[in-house]
Amino acid sequence: MVLFDFLIAGLVVGGIYALISIGLNLQYGVARVLNLAYGEFLMLAGYAAFWGFSLLGTPPFVTMLVGVPAAFVGSWLLFHYIFRPLLGRTRDQGKREVDSILSTFGLLFVLQGIALVLWTGTDRAYSFLSVPLHLFGIVIGANRLVALVAALMLAFAVYGLLRYSRTGRALRSIASNPEASPLVGVDVERYSGIAFAAGGALAAIAGILLSTFIGVNPTIGGAYTIKALIVITMGGIGHVLGGLIAGLMLGLAETMGALLLDPGLITVINFSLFTLVLLWRPQGLFGGTSRSSGGGIRLPKEVIALGALAILIVIPPYLGPYWLSLLLNILTYGALATGWAFFSGPTRYISLAASAFFGVGAYTIAVAAPTLGYPYALTIAFGVGVALSAVIGLTTLRLKGMYFVIFSFGLAALVREIVTWWEFNIANKAGRHLFLDISTIEIYYQLLALCVFVVVIWLIRDRTRMGHALRVLGADEVVARQVGINTTALKIGTFIISSVVMVLAGAILAPRWSYMDTTVAFNPSVSFLTVIMALLGGANSVWGPILGVVPLVLISDFLSVTLPNYFSVVLGLCFLGIVFFIPNGIIGLLQSWRARLKRPSSGDAA
């Protein structure tokens, strides 16, 4: 009867996944906002339930009566004051996707930061309905059973409303074709707002139920966002019952996997399943890839760059430790952001996995350097980077648009989980001490060399056919292939170079740390900062990312000294601000200023 036990256990776990995915399904499937801050909504609702219970003594179901309408109104306001103006800026679906990803990514850090400031990082748990129920001879917590029942009821209720009510029909018409819906009298913006708000309300229900059996802390959101994304992608975006089935399947697979393989591999199992499904059925709602671009950007900056390089080569011995470490920071992110943009800029595959490559590089050094010595370890890191990015590139670059973003978001977590699992179970280590005899100056020059390497490769690429091929590829892959470009090879080659640069950045910086564990090496804010900096500067041209790195490193350094507690909030707000006000990056801004300066003079000449 062991099998039966696990069937029930799996269904209970799956019920939770189904429950948390329903709201995101509405927000993404109907309102077309891929809300990467969705897990933070769950987290906030969980806190509401906790504080309601422990301060006021109100049971979670009472909190729901207030919390769910509040979440509905809050999400509605969020949609109308942030996402609607943002998404209304362009009709280009590709650009909308990118904007929604970036802005919700910023929101994620804001909400997480607020929770951290207000309630600290402690796990908050309370005891409610945690009575064991004996069911078919096995024991389940009543609170978990409630979650399963709620998932089933909500999934069917939402499905029924979508299917049979007038509003539901309007929502489904938007989900399948937002362009044609106004033609038949559907107010797309109004109904998208309703769908987003309803998604927020469902997140509140899920978060409150979740808090009855899970401790809440400011960072629990990310894992749930990834799980919910996996579930809705597997079930079919916008298909509520599909999501229910996918959630239950995932729960079963996870429980079975934990039984047959190892409980530590749960995330790995989840993600492998997700990858298989995605690869088997890659094209989703957003099958198209064509997007408009800011146009070719080419500023004669080489002279300035050479001057800056000369200064960077000469100056380190004259700097104090503070300035040296600041420059080190700039160079690290310079390599990361430029390396990231090397692939993501022209191809427009937005990757949120920079921390995975960075961390793999750092960890390879931590593992290999003590026994083999630093030079060999660096070579191994290079090899690992090539192998890892080749495998990832070959399997995932056929994913398009949002699916690639979702995948890379999860990939970072997957790589961290695998390494963590390896460390605990195979290597039996919680972390690693690093005593390498490498001075800060040596690290500095290595990083500088890495930056120069990426820039030179990029410049060469721009001056050969490959630069043209990449631009066509980024704009319209069908045309690219039709004129004889082997797009698969081009994408994978570029992806490998880009990833290896990020791996090497981690490997070179690693000796700076005397102690390393997976939370240090695979810090998600590395992904966040890399993307934000590259986009702030402008990811389409070689000098863009560096232009973004300098101000942001200075700002974040300033913030971490003056406002350490609000670091994440302010950084998240900066990100939102960038998406709103500098859509084409600093280099785009410079370009439009130049154009504005030129216009009057050409008017005089006429």
Added chain:
Amino acid sequence: MNHGASTHLEVIAVGRRFGGLTALDGVSFRVVRGEIFGLIGPNGSGKTTLLNIVSGRLNPSYGEVHKDGRRLSRRAPEYVCRAGVAGTFQLVRMPDALDARDNVAVAAMYGRRRLRINAARAEAERLLERVGFEASPAAYSDSLTYFDQKRVELARALACAPDLLLLDEWLAGLNPSELERAIVLVRSLKDEGLTIVLVEHVMHAIRSLCDRIVVLNAGRVIATGEPEQTLANREVIRVYLGEEA
């Protein structure tokens, strides 16, 4: 058929289903080297599906396509391009990340010739002039007339250095004077030795350009031969105009 002329493209019993819908149902024909071959038929008869299969954008459900004895079907579009087949799209696709000249030049950098950047750009300018492009080569798609966008597409196809050119309704949507110039242009490409397969609805163009045509209806070949007598075929008149025209 003239047995002195060699077969350039051979479509052998090609079929394609989309789910339950049969778009092509065992289509076969041969295109002779150096001729203009018309592919006509009412909307939904499978013409564009067939061109997509020849150009490698779509795999057939069954059947094969051969060119000069080489199999083209189930190959990647870039392979087909390098085998000497290039074409235009039914709806203009001109990436706005590049100006008109570079849109064409990139095809000369890849395609069959692999020219260096400067040589490719010179070739692009020559080809833009060849197709009668009227705007500045530095213009982007949003500032071009529809005809000029179509000319960029044609120049881009020619820049691949094909010996077989596929034109998917390249003459559609042009005004009468543009149409006359376009017809002269297509004929001159044939005179240079290109084999051309064109999908077209403009009857006047079909009559004045095509050496032979094949008529598709509901995914099957219903007639084939020289334009005048084929278009007079009762079956062809019936599918185009309804019963007993």
